[in-house]
Amino acid sequence: MTVMGRYLLRRLLIAIPSLLGISVVLFTVLALAPGDPFGELATNPSIPPEVRMALREKFGIDDPVAIRYVRWITAMLQGDWGFSFASRINVDTLILQRLPATLFVIGSAQVLALMIAIPVGVYAATRPYSLFDQISSTLAFVGFSLPTFFTGLLLILIFSVQLDWLPFVYRADIDATGWRWYWEHFRQAVMPITVLGLFLGASMTRYVRSAVLDVIRLDYVTTARAKGLGERVVIVKHVVRNALIPVVTLVALQMPAIFGGAIVTEQIFRIPGIGSLLISAILANDTPVIMAVTFVFACLVVFFNLIADVLYGWLDPRITLA
Amino acid sequence: MVEPQRAARQFSPWLDAWRRFRRHRLAVASAVILVAMILSILFAPLLWKVAINDIDFTARMQTPSWQHPFGTDDLGQDLLARMLYGGRISLAVGLSAMVVALTVGTIIGAVAGMSRRWVGPALMWLTDLFLSLPALPLLLLVIYLFRDALKAAFGPEGGVFVMIVVVIGGLRWMPVARLVRAQFLSLREKEFVEAARALGASKVRQVVRHILPNALGPVIVAATIDVAAAIIAESTLSFLGLGFPPDIPTWGRILYDAKDYLDIAPHWALFPGAAIFLTVLSINFIGDGLRDALDPRRVM
Amino acid sequence: MAEPLLEIRGLKTHFATEDGIVQAVDGVDISIARGETLGVVGESGCGKTVTALSVLKLIAMPPGRIVAGQILYQGRDLAPLSTAEMDRIRAKDIAMVFQEPMTSLNPVYTIGEQIAEVLRRHEGLSRKAALERTIEMLRLVQIPNPDKRVHDYPHQFSGGMRQRVMIAMALSCSPKLLIADEPTTALDVTIQAQILELLQEMKSRFGMAIMLITHAMGVVAETAQRVVVMYAGKVIEEAPVEALFADPKHPYTQGLIRSIPRIDTAATRKARLEAIPGVVPSLLKPPPGCRFAARCKHAMPRCRDAVPPLLEVGGGHKVACVLYQPEMAA
Numbered sequence: 001m002t003v004m005g006r007y008l009l010r011r012l013l014i015a016i017p018s019l020l021g022i023s024v025v026l027f028t029v030l031a032l033a034p035g036d037p038f039g040e041l042a043t044n045p046s047i048p049p050e051v052r053m054a055l056r057e058k059f060g061i062d063d064p065v066a067i068r069y070v071r072w073i074t075a076m077l078q079g080d081w082g083f084s085f086a087s088r089i090n091v092d093t094l095i096l097q098r099l100p101a102t103l104f105v106i107g108s109a110q111v112l113a114l115m116i117a118i119p120v121g122v123y124a125a126t127r128p129y130s131l132f133d134q135i136s137s138t139l140a141f142v143g144f145s146l147p148t149f150f151t152g153l154l155l156i157l158i159f160s161v162q163l164d165w166l167p168f169v170y171r172a173d174i175d176a177t178g179w180r181w182y183w184e185h186f187r188q189a190v191m192p193i194t195v196l197g198l199f200l201g202a203s204m205t206r207y208v209r210s211a212v213l214d215v216i217r218l219d220y221v222t223t224a225r226a227k228g229l230g231e232r233v234v235i236v237k238h239v240v241r242n243a244l245i246p247v248v249t250l251v252a253l254q255m256p257a258i259f260g261g262a263i264v265t266e267q268i269f270r271i272p273g274i275g276s277l278l279i280s281a282i283l284a285n286d287t288p289v290i291m292a293v294t295f296v297f298a299c300l301v302v303f304f305n306l307i308a309d310v311l312y313g314w315l316d317p318r319i320t321l322a
Numbered sequence: 323m324v325e326p327q328r329a330a331r332q333f334s335p336w337l338d339a340w341r342r343f344r345r346h347r348l349a350v351a352s353a354v355i356l357v358a359m360i361l362s363i364l365f366a367p368l369l370w371k372v373a374i375n376d377i378d379f380t381a382r383m384q385t386p387s388w389q390h391p392f393g394t395d396d397l398g399q400d401l402l403a404r405m406l407y408g409g410r411i412s413l414a415v416g417l418s419a420m421v422v423a424l425t426v427g428t429i430i431g432a433v434a435g436m437s438r439r440w441v442g443p444a445l446m447w448l449t450d451l452f453l454s455l456p457a458l459p460l461l462l463l464v465i466y467l468f469r470d471a472l473k474a475a476f477g478p479e480g481g482v483f484v485m486i487v488v489v490i491g492g493l494r495w496m497p498v499a500r501l502v503r504a505q506f507l508s509l510r511e512k513e514f515v516e517a518a519r520a521l522g523a524s525k526v527r528q529v530v531r532h533i534l535p536n537a538l539g540p541v542i543v544a545a546t547i548d549v550a551a552a553i554i555a556e557s558t559l560s561f562l563g564l565g566f567p568p569d570i571p572t573w574g575r576i577l578y579d580a581k582d583y584l585d586i587a588p589h590w591a592l593f594p595g596a597a598i599f600l601t602v603l604s605i606n607f608i609g610d611g612l613r614d615a616l617d618p619r620r621v622m
Numbered sequence: 623m624a625e626p627l628l629e630i631r632g633l634k635t636h637f638a639t640e641d642g643i644v645q646a647v648d649g650v651d652i653s654i655a656r657g658e659t660l661g662v663v664g665e666s667g668c669g670k671t672v673t674a675l676s677v678l679k680l681i682a683m684p685p686g687r688i689v690a691g692q693i694l695y696q697g698r699d700l701a702p703l704s705t706a707e708m709d710r711i712r713a714k715d716i717a718m719v720f721q722e723p724m725t726s727l728n729p730v731y732t733i734g735e736q737i738a739e740v741l742r743r744h745e746g747l748s749r750k751a752a753l754e755r756t757i758e759m760l761r762l763v764q765i766p767n768p769d770k771r772v773h774d775y776p777h778q779f780s781g782g783m784r785q786r787v788m789i790a791m792a793l794s795c796s797p798k799l800l801i802a803d804e805p806t807t808a809l810d811v812t813i814q815a816q817i818l819e820l821l822q823e824m825k826s827r828f829g830m831a832i833m834l835i836t837h838a839m840g841v842v843a844e845t846a847q848r849v850v851v852m853y854a855g856k857v858i859e860e861a862p863v864e865a866l867f868a869d870p871k872h873p874y875t876q877g878l879i880r881s882i883p884r885i886d887t888a889a890t891r892k893a894r895l896e897a898i899p900g901v902v903p904s905l906l907k908p909p910p911g912c913r914f915a916a917r918c919k920h921a922m923p924r925c926r927d928a929v930p931p932l933l934e935v936g937g938g939h940k941v942a943c944v945l946y947q948p949e950m951a952a
Contacts, residue, residue: 021451029464128684138348141610145603147554149561149574150595153581161585219725222680226720227740227791228712231705237739238728253453260458264558268581278459279562282466294463297456305454317775318729 004313011309015302022298023076027069030291076295082288086281091292095274099296102273105192106262110251112197113204118247121208122240125216136205143202148261152195152268159191166191169270192269196261200254207250211243218242245315252308255301342615349611352604359601363409372403374571383587393589395579401593404571408594411572412553412601415486419552422491424545427498434499435506446503453496458558464489465564478567486565490555498544505537539616546609550602557598573598625697626653627831628677628716628799633691635669635676642906646672648855650691651932654799659825659832661846661863663839663878667902669855670835671721674801677833678718679708695799714744717792721804723784727776733760734772737791744795759790762827763820782813786820793824800824801833806841818845839882843867848938851875854903854913857932861939871941873918874898912944920945 075081081091124133159166167188215221216239224238225231263275270276274293281289313319344350378398386393392401434445465485472481559565560574561581568575573594580590635647647669654660662670675681677693677700693700695716700708712718720726728736737759738752747755753772760768763786776784785805792800802821806814822845825832834846842849842863849866851859851874859872870876877898900917903909909916911926918925924944932942 018451018454022454025451025455026460026463029460029467032467141348141603141606145550145606146599147557147595147602149558149577150599153577153584153591153595157584157588157591161588217682219720219722220728223720223726223788224728225680226678226712226718227743228709228714229739229743230709233743241730242728256454256456259456260558263458263462264561267562278462279564282462282564290463290466294456294459297459298454301454301456316730318777 007313007319008310011306011313015306018305019299019302020073022302023073023295024069026291026294026298027072031065031068076292081292081295084281084286084289086284086286086289091288094277094289095292095296098272098274098277101271102262102266102275105189105196105265105271105273106258108189108193109196109200109261110258112193113200114251116197116201117204117208118240121205122212122235122243124205125209125212126235128213133209137209140202140205143198143205146199147264148195148199149264149268151199152191152265155191155195156268188269192265192271195268196258196265199261200258203254204247204250208243208247211246212239215239215243241315245312248308248311248315252305255304259297259300339615343611346607346611346614348607349614352607353611355600356604356608359409359604360413363406363413367403367406370402370406372400374403374407375399375569376403383583383590385587385589392593393587395576395590396583396587399571401576401590404576405573405593405597408571408573408576409597411566411570412556412598415483415490415556416549416553418483418487419490419494419555420545420548422487423494423548423552424498424541426491427495427544428502428541430495431499431502432506435503436510442503445499449496449499452493455493457493457555460493461489461555461559462562462564465559479570482566486556486559487552490552494548494551498541498548501540501544502537505540509536542616543609543613546605546612550605550609553598553605554602624655626694627656627658627696628833629653629692629694630673630677631692631694633673633676633693634689635672635681635686636689637686639685639906644905645855645908646686646905647676648905648908649929650852650855650857652850652857652860654831654833656798657825657829657831659834659845659847661842661849662833662835662852663837663842663849664852665837665902667905668852670852671803673852674718674803674833674835677801678712678716679703679705680718713740713792713797714795715797716799716801717795717797718801718803719785719788719792719805722808723781723788724808726788727784729776732773732775733779733787734774737787737794740791740794755794756790759794760787762824763787763790765790781809782816785809785813785817789817789820789824793828793830796828797830799831799833801835803835804837805834807836807838814841821845839878851878854908855905856913856929856942858914858942859940860932862937865937865939869939871935871939871946872914872943873920873945874914912942 079092081095084091084094087094120136124130124136127133169188216235221234221238224234229237259275262273263278265271266273266275267279274296278290278293280286281293376399378394381390381394381398383396384390384394384398390400390402392405394401395404430445430449434442434449437445465482468485469482472485475481476484556565556572557574557577560572561578563578565574566572576594577591580587580594584591630650630652633647633650634645637644637646650669650673652660652662652673662673664670672681672686676688679688679700681688688701691701695711700711703711727733734753734756737756738747738749741747741752741755742749745752757768757772760772765771765783765786771779776787779787789805800821805821806817809817818841821832821834824830832845834842836842846863848862849860850857851866851872853874859866859870859875861871866875867879870879877896880896881898898917903913903916909926911928912918912921912930915921915925922944930942930944930947932940933947934940935946
């Protein structure tokens with residue numbers, strides 16, 4: 001097996017206990033909850049009796065905790081997530097329907113954030129304490145101090161209410177074809193992606209700046225300059241490449257927080273993703289959906305951490321060869 | 323003869339830190355603003371005695387005026403009074419959650435930093451695990467599951483308060499634990515601690531009297547950020563309609579009520595939003611100033 | 623006399639710090655002839671590294687600044703040049719090897735890539751040609767299996783090996799001057815000898831001049847032809863190497879040479895190791911006169927009046943000390 005393959009396997013083997021650990025925490029929370037979270041089961045007439053029996057058996061309310069956990073986790077991992085009280089379809093179908101919208105918004109926001117943070121952060125770090133640096137630093141602080149729900153409301157106020165340029169209700173089924181379809185999709189996605197992207201970008205800019213500042217004073221940068229390569233090459237080829245390594249770590253570590261922002265954005269802009277699904281499930285006391293969505297979020301975190309590990313291994317040769 | 327390098331200047335680490343903090347203009351300005359906000363939140367209600375739930379349908383959704391400096395909402399309730407009340411809650415939640423996070427984090431970090439066997443790595447694995455937990459979803463889950471029980475135990479507001487503070491604090495102890503452990507690891511091998519050990523100081527005494535005071539710097543910075551994060555978390559919950567009971571006008575809750583009336587009463591949303599923003603911004607700047615002042619890279 | 627390859631005249635490099643302006647290099651004159659090995663010695667903080675970095679303008683220019691002086695390379699003053707213009711000279715005409723091999727190489731690129739990029743940049747070689755030349759250079763500096771190791775990363779090499787790589791990198795474009803800033807200080811003693819030998823070999827092959835900076839007198843005795851002694855930002859003595867060791871004139875140089883532990887005397891006499899009493903003066907507010915006066919056992923009131931100039935006392939031996947400057951009639 002290649003060196004990279006071995007490294008991947010190692011990270012995968014570490015990811016699994018993480019996932020199990022998270023699932024234990026989730027299940028513990030559920031088990032500690034007073035009352036019967038599945039009380040709806042008994043009283044909700046819209047659940048077919050067979051499903052009700054199956055659910056009771058799956059969650060094994062009367063079995064010892066450990067058994068219940070094992071049963072629950074095997075069901076979760078097999079994709080058997082139960083039946084939604086409120087929507088009357090299988091939870092996994094429901095989640096799979098709505099996951100793409102969430103991933104699209106989060107992914108685009110992350111890309112936007114990187115497109116802002118890397119150039120601005122690098123440039124600010126190469127001219128520390130200059131006017132650009134001071135202004136961009138202050139703007140960055142403003143950016144991550146503005147809560148996403150406030151920025152979202154402000155954008156709606158300006159662009160939808162006052163100017164009427166952009167729609168603020170998201171529709172997954174747009175009645176159009178070809179370019180118009182893309183354009184409409186773009187118009188409705190612009191605001192939520194901007195809100196999330198600017199928020200992420202703000203904190204990332206400061207992080208990039210400090211990562212670059214840390215690298216720029218290292219010995220090998222002086223060596224690179226002494227080789228007469230030209231300042232631009234020194235910065236882009238030697239400095240940024242090394243500074244990206246901690247930035248990748250940050251992107252992965254920020255993942256749990258991004259989901260919080262995604263939930264809020266989906267609520268404000270009525271995006272049919274799993275974030276808004278979580279909220280509506282809570283309001284409807286739809287426990288299986290709540291458990292499943294939380295589990296999916298946890299899986300996504302572990303998954304993105306794995307991606308970050310892979311990127312890290314690709315970027316830093318010292319890791320894979322260790 | 324060779325002269326000593328330093329003139330007779332007061333040399334104390336805290337004084338040095340204060341001097342460095344003073345140089346960060348935005349931090350100082352923010353400190354002033356924050357103190358002003360806190361003072362008005364605490365004392366203005368003594369002067370502005372309008373009730374928070376004085377319903378007055380004749381004064382619905384009015385823009386700011388002398389009678390109602392922040393305007394009114396859809397029930398004619400005075401927004402200034404409601405904002406002042408909400409401010410108190412934000413403050414209380416922020417500080418309490420920070421205390422919880424600090425306490426838990428310091429204890430875990432200290433134990434992990436002082437242990438020499440498996441306890442340390444085990445606690446760190448636990449810390450990493452908690453860091454991977456998605457914060458808001460978990461928060462929402464806990465609120466969903468425990469809301470009723472806590473309401474029964476502590477009353478509607480008390481119950482939610484306890485729950486929010488415990489959960490928010492319980493999800494923010496990890497960075498503190500990491501910091502504390504790192505400081506402990508580096509400080510416990512230093513000579514002054516060894517000296518204390520040689521003199522027979524017990525482990526607890528070593529920790530409390532010798533190591534902890536020196537580990538304070540980064541922890542103070544982390545604590546400041548924690549307050550801001552707690553305020554945002556509580557506002558987010560209220561904004562989603564899942565925080566305090568509806569009659570408690572926390573800033574997030576006011577926004578929740580105001581969001582459907584953006585076109586006709588924008589002031590209703592702008593005031594609480596701006597208040598949250600300003601508070602968090604000031605705290606962040608102060609945190610930055612503190613970081614410059616207490617930077618562990620300098621001699622402390 | 624032939625024009626010197628490099629001539630530094632009255633160089634002053636200052637650093638702006640929180641506490642004031644540090645005059646790290648304060649009026650230094652150094653010249654190096656074609657193909658000559660010049661040793662620059664002095665203790666830590668005397669300004670030798672800053673002088674070397676100033677030649678290639680590698681000083682961080684916000685806190686640092688070349689305040690005065692000329693740096694004449696083949697008659698052309700480098701001091702007013704922009705960074706872009708300096709880039710044409712770096713590595714191609716004047717190259718540098720640094721002190722810390724463990725941190726002087728970029729960890730995320732192979733050593734082959736780091737050498738090849740210099741060749742591609744300055745000699746316009748294609749990727750393939752640059753790779754071949756790189757392997758040749760590695761063979762020259764005695765890296766075993768160069769064709770395989772060219773694709774390895776810095777952390778796969780030991781300290782001594784990395785320093786060889788640095789030397790290969792520096793000499794790849796056949797520069798006329800190699801500045802070696804404490805190239806062996808961070809290495810084991812046995813490896814030190816190997817690296818110095820390597821430098822000598824490279825010199826006989828490429829014929830470049832070497833500016834060897836070190837605080838170890840033994841290194842200088844072995845490899846240099848001429849020596850410059852620096853103290854507190856100034857040059858205080860300059861001489862051909864044999865003359866310096868046979869007849870050191872400046873009290874500081876005498877102290878330096880006497881403080882080298884010697885096996886022969888130690889075996890025959892029980893004596894304390896000689897050290898120079900006192901500490902280096904602050905470069906923030908240097909004393910008005912000779913900077914060594916506070917520690918000098920020959921100090922006179924005249925020493926504190928003005929900085930003694932560097933004057934020749936015969937046979938290319940220069941000294942900046944009032945002991946060798948007869949008092950002028952008032």
